[in-house]
Amino acid sequence: MVTARRASLIQQCIDHQEFTHVCLDATLRCCMRVKGQANYRKSKEVRENAPVPDATALRRVLTARGRTGACLGMWPIRGEAAPDVADCLRANVPQAALQQIVSVSSDMPSHTLSQILRKVCPSLQYMSLDPVHLVIVYNQAHGRKHTPG
Numbered sequence: 753m754v755t756a757r758r759a760s761l762i763q764q765c766i767d768h769q770e771f772t773h774v775c776l777d778a779t780l781r782c783c784m785r786v787k788g789q790a791n792y793r794k795s796k797e798v799r800e801n802a803p804v805p806d807a808t809a810l811r812r813v814l815t816a817r818g819r820t821g822a823c824l825g826m827w828p829i830r831g832e833a834a835p836d837v838a839d840c841l842r843a844n845v846p847q848a849a850l851q852q853i854v855s856v857s858s859d860m861p862s863h864t865l866s867q868i869l870r871k872v873c874p875s876l877q878y879m880s881l882d883p884v885h886l887v888i889v890y891n892q893a894h895g896r897k898h899t900p901g
Contacts, residue, residue, distance in 0.1 A: 762824075762846060762849065765818060765822065765824060765849070766846065766848050766849050766852060769819065769852065770818035770819050770820065770822055770824065771818060771819070771824065771845075771849040771850075771852040771853050772818075772819045772852055772853070772854050772855070773818070773819045773853075773854065773855045773856075773857070774816050774817070774818060774824065774853050774855075774856050774857075775816070775817040775818075775856075775857045775858070775882055775883075776814060776815070776816055776837065776856060776857070776858045776882075777814070777815050777858065777859055777882060778812040778813065778814045778815070778829060778831075778832045778837075779812060779813055779815070780792070780811060780812050782812075782813040783810060783811045783812060783813060783828065784811075786804075786810070786811075787803075788802060788803035788804040789802060789804045789809040789810075789811060790802035790806070790809075792811055809830070810828035810829060810830055811830070811831070812828070812829045812830070812831065812832065813826055813827065813828055813829065814826070814827050814828075814829040814837065814840050816841075816845075824845075824849075825844055825845065827840050827843075827844050832860070834862070834864045834865040834867075834868040834869070835868060837865065837868075837869070838868045838869055838871065838872045841869075841872055841873070842872050850872055850873050850874070851873070851874055851875055852875065853873040853875060853876055854875055854876065854877050854878075855876070855877060855878050855879070855880065856869060856873070856876060856879050856880075857879065857880045857881060857882045857883065858879065858881070858882055859881070859882050859884075859885040861879040861880060861881055862879075865879065866878075866879045
């Protein structure tokens with residue numbers, strides 16, 4: 753029942769062009785307390801000797817918001833590297849939705865991420881800085897002082 757409902761909701765998102773613009777962000781906090789994974793700040797030896805070894809630990813959650821801000825998905829992910837993000841999208845997003853993606857915003861847009869995502873999202877035209885992080889970057893650039901901007 754849950755799987756059918758999820759598929760129905762994703763199909764509605766596809767039908768309403770929700771995947772045209774996708775905002776991607778990964779957060780660490782959600783997975784910090786997952787049992788068996790060592791804290792990412794621990795030494796490599798401690799992380800490797802944990803019940804869930806460092807190579808298979810899923811320490812982040814990748815969230816995808818659509819054109820209107822709707823949550824398109826939340827998936828556990830190993831890291832924020834471009835190949836990890838592309839593999840996650842390929843595994844969790846239907847092909848029809850991937851073909852619909854025209855733009856992606858992220859907290860760290862890069863040429864590498866753009867090139868790798870173009871292989872997964874054939875209609876991808878451009879990447880941009882996530883609107884929330886745009887404000888953060890602006891504030892950091894001005895030393896958090898109030899400016900006319």
